[in-house]
Amino acid sequence: MITVEHLTKRYGPVLAVNDVSFTAQPGLVTGFLGPNGAGKSTAMRMMTGLTPPTSGTARILGKPYGALANPGRRVGVLLDAAAQHAGRTGRETLALSALLTGVGRHRVDEVLDVVGLTPDEAGRRVRTYSLGMRQRLGIAGALLGEPDVLILDEPANGLDPAGIRWMRDLLRDFAADGGTVLLSSHLLTEIEQVADRLVVIGRGRIVAEGTKDDLLRAAGTFVRSTDDDALDAACRAAGIEVARQPGGGFTTAADAEQVARAALAAGVLVTELRDTGSRGLEELFLELTADDAREQVSA
Template sequence: MIEIEHLTRRYGTQLAVSDVTFSCPAGTVTGFLGPNGAGKSTTLRTLCGLAAPTSGSATIGGRQYRELPNPGRHVGVLLDAGAQHAGRTGGEVLTLTAKVLGVPRTRVGEMLQLVGLDGGAAGKRVGKYSLGMRQRLGLATALLGDPEVLVLDEPANGLDPEGIYWMRGLLRGFADRGGTVLLSSHLLREVEAVADRLAVIAGGRLVASGSKEELLAAAGTVVRARERVALEQALAAAGIRYDAAEDGALLAGDEPEPVGIAAARAGVPLLELRPASGAGLEELFRSLTHAGGPADAAPTTPTAQEARA
């Protein structure tokens, strides 16, 4: 179980994350979504003890990451696949990690085989790895201690379609065995395929959280008219937020009835008016984050004082 409660994190005068609250129950995959600079990485860094909250809390199993004994045995973390020793082989990276965690050496071979890096790839230096191979090695490292929780930031970055499909099955199986997965990704269709729950952040603030079914069911209304500009004006006059959808339609942030009434009052004939629950995660993401932006993003590299915090 992961609990983020009223989490706020400042970097100097910059507010990176503000009053963020959501949870990730055991046995679920939670997709953590947001535009670049929205505060996802700051939230994950705080959860994993790399930054201290300015206020609020981020806990795993009721404890802060820093309080966990041998945390790698409880939480598998992959925040940056590039943060690996380029001069060591994949096998050496896992062997050293196994010694630190105190797990049997046999786990190294098991994990290399699991992620498809056994054989010649295990003896290859990490500096010669492709990005996809580094992602696989990062996942092997995260899983090495047989944790109950996985915290992953863009784990599919660099994977080919077959690799993405493989990772989806890996994470789904982990959760189905009772594990907890918190997954940040820009690959919305992949998140939609694997996630049970969603948490969406924009401008450092949480804009939605809950089960995937609940959020997609409340995605708004798809509306289409021959006179699109007139429809846009009608929605704006009624105070209904909207965004562009596929094939010239609009995605309105309200139920079908008030959307239809706004169009009727303005004398705009409609060609389509339906709930957007079938529009998928991409439309939901756009509707929720349209007003958000990277203005409150944290610095990429914290100061030395912040890194020690």
């Protein structure tokens, strides 16, 4: 489990992370989303002890990362796949990590096989690797200690479609075995497919948190009746705001029961009454971060 409480980071006058609190539970993949500059990477660096917080705490498995005994065996971390020694081979990179964390050398071959790096590729210098190969090596390093928790920042960068699907299956299986996954990515379609919970951050603060299904479920009701004008008036009289639709009927933020009671009180026969349905993650993301995005579309 990851528990973040009132995590704050200030760089002089800049408030990079502002009172962030959330949990990532075992057995679930938690998607950590936000536009560029929102504070995701800074928050993840604080969780893994690389950046000291100005205030607040981040605990992994009940303790700060640095207080864990041999944290490399408990927490697998990938924050920057480019931060690998270019002069070492892939196998040397993993062998050194295995030595430092006390992992048996047999794990090097096991994780290389898991991430799909061949013996020939593992014997090449990291400087010759493509971005996708660096990502696979970084994921291998995160898995090396057989951790209970994975913290991954943009792990799908550079992966081809087959690689992205492989990573999706890997994270699902890891969580299904009781592991905790915190995943940051700009690939919203992938987050939508793999995440169980979502935490959305904008300008350093949490703007939404909850299960994926709850957050993607569009609130409100669509209703159609034999006399939409009368039902419109009845809803407004009951304090329910409505929006007429060009094809007939209207939508409202009220739930179906509230609309049904208004129709009953007005003696109007309702012919269609349903939830407005679900929205996609991209729509939700843009809605929640519209005021926080650094890139603005000019007219």
